[in-house]
Amino acid sequence: xxxxxxxxxxxxxxxxxxxxxxxxxxxxxxxxxxxxxxxxxxxxxxxxxxxxxxxxxxxxxxxxxxxxxxxxxxxxxxxxxxxxxxxxxxxxxxxxxxxxxxxxxxxxxxxxxxxxxxxxxxxxxxxxxxxxxxxxxxxxxxxxxxxxxxxxxxxxxxxxxxxxxxxxxxxxxxxxxxxxxxxxxxxxxxxxxxxxxxxxxxxxxxxxxx
Numbered sequence: 001x002x003x004x005x006x007x008x009x010x011x012x013x014x015x016x017x018x019x020x021x022x023x024x025x026x027x028x029x030x031x032x033x034x035x036x037x038x039x040x041x042x043x044x045x046x047x048x049x050x051x052x053x054x055x056x057x058x059x060x061x062x063x064x065x066x067x068x069x070x071x072x073x074x075x076x077x078x079x080x081x082x083x084x085x086x087x088x089x090x091x092x093x094x095x096x097x098x099x100x101x102x103x104x105x106x107x108x109x110x111x112x113x114x115x116x117x118x119x120x121x122x123x124x125x126x127x128x129x130x131x132x133x134x135x136x137x138x139x140x141x142x143x144x145x146x147x148x149x150x151x152x153x154x155x156x157x158x159x160x161x162x163x164x165x166x167x168x169x170x171x172x173x174x175x176x177x178x179x180x181x182x183x184x185x186x187x188x189x190x191x192x193x194x195x196x197x198x199x200x201x202x203x204x205x206x207x208x209x210x
Contacts, residue, residue: 161197167206
């Protein structure tokens with residue numbers, strides 16, 4: 001019997017320890033060589049997204065800078081063009097005013113000859129001066145300058161320059177044009193030289209006119 005128990009113990013198999021299986025695909029995450037921090041897939045994705053975000057931000061800043069530079073160049077170009085146009089406009093205005101003054105001189109000469117008591121052939125002189133006046137008006141018209149084409153009876157500060165006022169007790173005559181000393185001129189649709197006039201000015205203290 002003693003031999004039988006010994007044999008029974010020898011025939012019982014001992015359990016063999018089994019190590020847990022490791023998947024070949026589940027490799028342990030590698031540590032960052034610079035920081036020593038083990039990176040998981042989520043950490044790697046976060047870094048990629050952060051880098052992409054920084055690149056996008058830098059690109060937007062560069063585009064904004066280029067857009068600002070373009071707008072600045074356009075603004076400067078427009079300003080230079082505006083300054084040039086204003087300078088050219090001032091020069092043209094000065095020239096046109098000189099032509100208008102020449103017209104005034106011709107107008108005075110025509111009146112002087114017409115009203116003269118000399119026995120010289122006035123009609124010939126007047127005809128010649130009126131021809132010169134017509135030629136000057138044509139020159140002005142080619143430069144878009146024309147004399148007032150309406151008879152403005154009431155003072156308009158935009159169209160008239162009052163040289164003198166004449167008192168009146170008639171309220172209906174207040175600010176009405178009494179005499180035109182120099183006719184006005186338009187350049188395009190804007191007054192170039194206001195019409196110089198004498199106007200009535202109402203004075204209630206004056207005796208009524210009959």
